[in-house]
Amino acid sequence: MRPCRGLLIVVLLFFLAGLAGVLYLGRTADHGLRGLNEKQRIAAVLGLSDPVPATEARYIRHLSMADVFAPFQDIPAGFDIFPSGSFYSPRAVPLPDYMERGGK
Amino acid sequence: MNRRLNLLDYAAGSILRRYSAHLPVAAVFIIVVFLAASVILTLSSLKKEAANILAAAPELTVQEMSGGRQTPIAVDIAEKIRSVTGVESARPRIWGYLYEPYAGVNLTLWGVDEITGEKMFSGDFSFREGGFYKPGERWKIVVGEKVPQALNLKGRKNLTFTDGQGKLKSFEIAGVFSSVSSMLTADLVIMPEKDLREFFHMDKGLATDIAVTVKNPAEIPMAAVKISSLCPSCRVISRTWMQRAYEAVFNFRGGLVLLLWMGCLVSFLILLWNKGAVLSGLEKRELGILKAAGWSFEDILELKIMEGAMISGASFTGGFAAACIHVYGFDAVLFRPVLFGWSVLFPSMNLVPVFSFGPLFLILILTVLPYMAVSLLSAWKSATMDIGELIRGEDG
Amino acid sequence: MIRLTGVSKIFETGNQDITAVSEVSVSIPRGALTLLTGNNGSGKTTLMLLMAGILSPDAGRVYLDGMDISRLPERIRSRIRRNRTGIIFQERFFIRTAPVWQNLVLSLIPTERPMADIRNKGKALLRRFGLEEKENVRCGRLSGGEKQRLAIARALINDPDVIFADEPTTHLDHDVLQMLTREIQNWKTRGKTVVIATHQPELLNAAGPDIRLTLEKGRLAREER
Numbered sequence: 001m002r003p004c005r006g007l008l009i010v011v012l013l014f015f016l017a018g019l020a021g022v023l024y025l026g027r028t029a030d031h032g033l034r035g036l037n038e039k040q041r042i043a044a045v046l047g048l049s050d051p052v053p054a055t056e057a058r059y060i061r062h063l064s065m066a067d068v069f070a071p072f073q074d075i076p077a078g079f080d081i082f083p084s085g086s087f088y089s090p091r092a093v094p095l096p097d098y099m100e101r102g103g104k
Numbered sequence: 105m106n107r108r109l110n111l112l113d114y115a116a117g118s119i120l121r122r123y124s125a126h127l128p129v130a131a132v133f134i135i136v137v138f139l140a141a142s143v144i145l146t147l148s149s150l151k152k153e154a155a156n157i158l159a160a161a162p163e164l165t166v167q168e169m170s171g172g173r174q175t176p177i178a179v180d181i182a183e184k185i186r187s188v189t190g191v192e193s194a195r196p197r198i199w200g201y202l203y204e205p206y207a208g209v210n211l212t213l214w215g216v217d218e219i220t221g222e223k224m225f226s227g228d229f230s231f232r233e234g235g236f237y238k239p240g241e242r243w244k245i246v247v248g249e250k251v252p253q254a255l256n257l258k259g260r261k262n263l264t265f266t267d268g269q270g271k272l273k274s275f276e277i278a279g280v281f282s283s284v285s286s287m288l289t290a291d292l293v294i295m296p297e298k299d300l301r302e303f304f305h306m307d308k309g310l311a312t313d314i315a316v317t318v319k320n321p322a323e324i325p326m327a328a329v330k331i332s333s334l335c336p337s338c339r340v341i342s343r344t345w346m347q348r349a350y351e352a353v354f355n356f357r358g359g360l361v362l363l364l365w366m367g368c369l370v371s372f373l374i375l376l377w378n379k380g381a382v383l384s385g386l387e388k389r390e391l392g393i394l395k396a397a398g399w400s401f402e403d404i405l406e407l408k409i410m411e412g413a414m415i416s417g418a419s420f421t422g423g424f425a426a427a428c429i430h431v432y433g434f435d436a437v438l439f440r441p442v443l444f445g446w447s448v449l450f451p452s453m454n455l456v457p458v459f460s461f462g463p464l465f466l467i468l469i470l471t472v473l474p475y476m477a478v479s480l481l482s483a484w485k486s487a488t489m490d491i492g493e494l495i496r497g498e499d500g
Numbered sequence: 501m502i503r504l505t506g507v508s509k510i511f512e513t514g515n516q517d518i519t520a521v522s523e524v525s526v527s528i529p530r531g532a533l534t535l536l537t538g539n540n541g542s543g544k545t546t547l548m549l550l551m552a553g554i555l556s557p558d559a560g561r562v563y564l565d566g567m568d569i570s571r572l573p574e575r576i577r578s579r580i581r582r583n584r585t586g587i588i589f590q591e592r593f594f595i596r597t598a599p600v601w602q603n604l605v606l607s608l609i610p611t612e613r614p615m616a617d618i619r620n621k622g623k624a625l626l627r628r629f630g631l632e633e634k635e636n637v638r639c640g641r642l643s644g645g646e647k648q649r650l651a652i653a654r655a656l657i658n659d660p661d662v663i664f665a666d667e668p669t670t671h672l673d674h675d676v677l678q679m680l681t682r683e684i685q686n687w688k689t690r691g692k693t694v695v696i697a698t699h700q701p702e703l704l705n706a707a708g709p710d711i712r713l714t715l716e717k718g719r720l721a722r723e724e725r
Contacts, residue, residue: 010116010414014421021425025432025457032432032456035284036156038230042285043160045223046214047195047315049346051157052248052290052451053150053444062212110609110618114602121597390595394606396554398582398658400575403610491554 111403115410118390129379130419136372137423137471138430139365144463145427146436146443147358149455153287154350158343162195162315163324165341166331174339176310181335185316188330190323196311198300202265202293209254209448213293215300224294234279243299244278248289250449252280267303283452290451357443373474380478383486391486401487408483409476416475420468432457502551502662502693503527507560507570509546520546522718523560528695528711530565533688535704536697538715544697545666547715551695552585552664553577564662582607586655588665594647596640600631603639604654621657629653629679644671652683663687665696669703681707 042048050062119126166185168177177196185194198215216224224236224246237244257263257277264274281289301308316331318324328340383391394404430436435453436443444450509521520543528534536544549555550562553569562570564584569577581587594603605622626632629649634642642650648671655663668680684707687694698704701712714722 010120010418014418017421017425021428025428031284032454035287035454036153036456039157039285039288040160041227042229042288043157045220045227046216046294047162047197047220048214048288048292049158049161049165049315049343051154051287051350052292052449053154053287053453106612106614107610110611110613110615113615114609117598117602393593393595395578396581396587396589396593397606397654398578398580399606399610400578402575403578406610490556 108406111407112410115407115414118407119411119414125384126415129375130415130422132372132375133416133419133471133475134423134426136365136368137420137467138426139368140362140467140470141424141427141464142430142436142439143358143361143365143443144460144467145431145457146439146455147354148458148460148463149431149453150354150443151351152456152458153453154354155347157288158347158350161343161346163318163321163343164316164328164331166194166314166316166335167339167341168313168335169337169339174313176306177313177338179309179311181338182311182314184334185314185331188327188334190318190320190327192317192319194314194316196314198297198304198306199312200300200304204255204265207255207448210291211251211293212291213295213300213303215297216294217297221296230282230284232280232282234277237278237296241278242296243273243275244295245275246279246281246292246294247277248292248451249281249283249286250290250451251293252277254291254449265303268305273303284454286451287453291449354443357445361439361442369470372471376474376478380482383482388486388489391489392491395491404487405480405483408479408487412476412479412483415479416472420472424464428457431455501528501530501563501565502695503563504551505561505563507547507550507557507562509543509550509555510558519718521550521557521715524715524718524720525560526713526720526723528693530693531688531691532710533684533694533707534696534711534713535701535709536695536713536715537699537701538721540699542715543718544699544715546718548664548666548695548697552587552662553580554587582611583658584660585662585664586658586660588651588655588663588668590651590666590670593651594639597638599636599638600642600650601626601635604650605657606654607658625653625657645673645676648672648676649679652680660692662693662695665694665698667698668696669698669700672703677703 039051166177166181167174168181169175179196182194182196185191200213202211202213203209204211218239221236221239225239227236229236231246232249234246236246252259255263261277262274263277264272267273275295281292295303300306306312316327318327324342324344328342331340332338391404394407399407430438432455435450435455440447440450504527505525507521507524508519511518511520522543524547536548538544546555550557550570551564553562553564553572557570560570561568564580567580569580572580595606601619601622604625605618608618608621623632623635626635629652631646631649631653634646634650639647639650648668652665652668655665669677672680681704684694684696684704688708696704701709710725712722712724713720
């Protein structure tokens, strides 16, 4: 390998990576911006107040429903200690049969 | 200038020549940058996302409280709220949750009155399949992008939910929202208000809560105070609180990840220190040869700085590019459980790139700077070494 | 002109100090061909490296054209190495993973000459030593003879006034030896000062040495002019 060429290859790779990055970001940015606009319009028409980063956990899904105090807020078997309760589903603990209602 | 170019050329050649020696450090470097950049990019985009959605959300949400718990609110209160100064509109909303035990998923059921239905039907929104049901149609629903998959519908259009009295109600899917709006609609099931009332067995005079819009931001606090005095049993939630709560949640979780990342960073620094503190015999000999060929201390130092800058620059760019692809291309899939907690449905995020230079600059300083420092240190050590020491063993 | 006055060099190896060169005083006029001979371990390579300014003496002084190079700062000594002296090292003194041309032109890289120039100069030298086809081969792949030729070529890349050689005759086949002899004669006619450390001085008789210095245990035992 000729290092003259080596330098050229390194510079070229940088350039290509940069170009690809810009093109890629440009594309997603365009897509995303359209999305932002669309989401705003839907929220306005429907009167929605909460985004959906995740679906089940109330501390993140429906903040507008938040209680100032929250004993047994989600489910009786849930780990209601903040960090763990937010990483593990309460379904890690078996629910009583009547709550499962035929589901597993 | 030519001297610089020649040295640069030599440095590039020497890196390519000994790539196997640089690869492990570069790999760790890339991982460290990737992790931190992923978290920071995700968080800044999410904050933007939340702010964007909340900007269109109603300024105030009024809920009825009974015994410290939220209960349905009387629709009449909306009329009283409309008379408060600054209030532009007050819409009673019918909505609630439905736990679907077979799929183990929690859906958000959302009722839409006729005027809103009209707007949704005629508006220009993107759907993955179908569209909004025609105004006046009954037992039709429009669902979020992830719902059919979560309920395992496999293309079926009809589905049944069990209502509060154990009776089955069947619905037909008229449309599925596209992933573009997933961050807002992923778990929604939208249906006519009348049908939702029936499904929830909710009286005509009641609603879940009341969404209040106030045009002038300066009037929001005053309006909130007036509404709570009009309806003492009501709780008034303001949009600003929610905004702050989202920021706090994201910052807390991002901080948690970055805390773990600190461990990564420390091991990276230890690795660097180790590498810099010990010069291999091969490196020593190469430096000895360069010195014997008449390279000065400055030449060698410059060479090593160039090598370090190329490796750290390439690793940083590489790690950052990987993070961009991970976050914007793959919805930060590696960090979702940590950043958002557990969830049955994860919406497609389609995050918008947001670059905040502060945090990125911080990563740059925390990784590139130590790398350069260590390569400088080892270069300094070797450049000041006596040639006799570097070529020891050559003496007859 | 090279002049040494009372030069000594001591190497510290573990718990024992070895005196490689001890109180050598000698002067070599410009344009002379000098052979440094002696048994293995007699200190001839060390003395040569001291003259070339690569090693610094622990006692005494080394003058090159009246400049006390043993007291000069490293920065200036490296410039002298780059511009005025060429050294033919033993064969293992190459960057094995780098290509032949790069090993050849090392001392020209940190200079203001454009790379194209440097490469052309390298090519010309490679042609002169019959290595033009090996230009892009890694040094580790060269045969012993090729490495010897490359070592000679490398010492000439900067067109030096003073040429040092460390055991250039080891493992040399007949053709290369003849070539080396011709080169040395050529250098002499062009007025270059040449110092060769070798334990086979008889092989270089044909080149017509002016001075023979014999070392024994680091001391100058005999000086023939």
